[in-house]
Amino acid sequence: MILKDKVVIVTGAGPGMGQALCKGAAAEGAKVVVSARSVDAIEAIVAEIGAKGGEAIAVRCDVTSVDDCNALAKAALDKWGHIDGMVHSAYYHPDWANLEAHSIDQLTQVLDVVAVGGLRMAQAVIPTMKAQGSGSIVNISTLATRKPMPGEGGYAMAKSALNQLSRQLAVELGGTGIRVNTALMGWMDGVPLQQFFASMGEGGNAFRKQRASEIPVGHIPVDADCAKAVYFLLSDYASEVTGAMLDVNGGDWVAA
Template sequence: MLLKDKVVIVTGAGPGMGQATCRGAAAEGARVVVSARSRDAIEAIVADIAGKGGEAIAVPCDVSDTDQCQALAKAAIDQWGRIDGLVNSAYFHPDWMNLETHSIDQLLQAFNVNAAGALRMAQSVIPAMREAGGGSIVNVSTLATRKPMPGEGGYAMAKAALNQLTRQLAVELSGTGIRVNTTLMGWMMGAPLEGYIGSLGDQGDAFRAQRASEIPVGHIPPDADCAKAIYFLLSDYASEITGAALDVNGGDWVAP
């Protein structure tokens, strides 16, 4: 198992890749701290993990609140005595709109959750990781920071700040054994996208086929498979990798 006995916190464990990451990390042997704002949602994930023989606890957290972030880290330590990994998957996506007319309030909220929220969580886990002599932080970012997309400017700006957080922390934490990396996700097949495709009615299948044809791997990557890159970066197999940005988008970042 890639993550056997590692204690991993996952924020933003809502529908989609956040939930897939929790379940997949547990299947790889991790003890998972499942976190999101909805207690019902995260308790359901924990029950599912436990039902399959895994270990997990549910800890509600809004990453825009520093005290809640610190409480989340403390819950992991209280339960298992250490923190080996942090996955910053919590996000806020503003409305799709061009920057020319973008809501500044929504933009600031995106920065507060996507970038500052990740920093709050990093600040909360770094002391325990430093004391233990190492750890891994994985920041979940987006293809839109490499490949501008109409209407995605506000979200991409906030995630670009997250990308810089990765590079900055990787340098600042030199010699501590704490690694910090980014995954750049693109279109992912999972509950959120399935819901969107369903909302298109008769046009849904055509949209799915068109989008798949534009991605070099020939299909829309499933979120559970994209999450495997996160497990790699959390694992000892990535012991010499820090400050990196890994494209996990089926090659979409190089497609015209």
């Protein structure tokens, strides 16, 4: 249990990676603050964690609101008195479109949720982590920031800004005991991707097999397994790691 007794906040605890992060962190011994905009969704995750003997609380948070982000950090402190980790996984994906004709409103929104939202959350937890002399921030990013994909430019722009946020904070917070790292996810097998393949009808299974064959590990990584890399970055095993961008995409970033 590499996160035993650590208090970890997770933003964007929706279907897929967000849920996997919360449940897995609890299984690794963390006390988890589960957050997203949907109260029903986060309360269901907390109930499942509790049924398995874990500890978690549900706190609604819209990361585009400074007040919500500060309230989220306060809820963790009020419940457990410290904050050891914060994972920024809040998600918004604009329409697939080439940048030359992309909706500026949607680009503004994804930047606000992903990049500026990451900064809001960092600002909310940094004072506590500084006072403790320790803390780990992990920002969830994407393979698309290394490997441009048609139609993915808007999302990749926002995640690229998040990547730089991690690097910048890692330097600015040097000597405080706070580490800041990024995990770059690629295609992940979980509920959202399964729904995507199902929406393709008869061609979905063939496309799944094709995509899996193009990834060096030979399969589409499972979201719950990808989440394990985040637990490492949160844990004391990564005590000497900061400013890193860890590819958690089955080697897809090096594939042609």
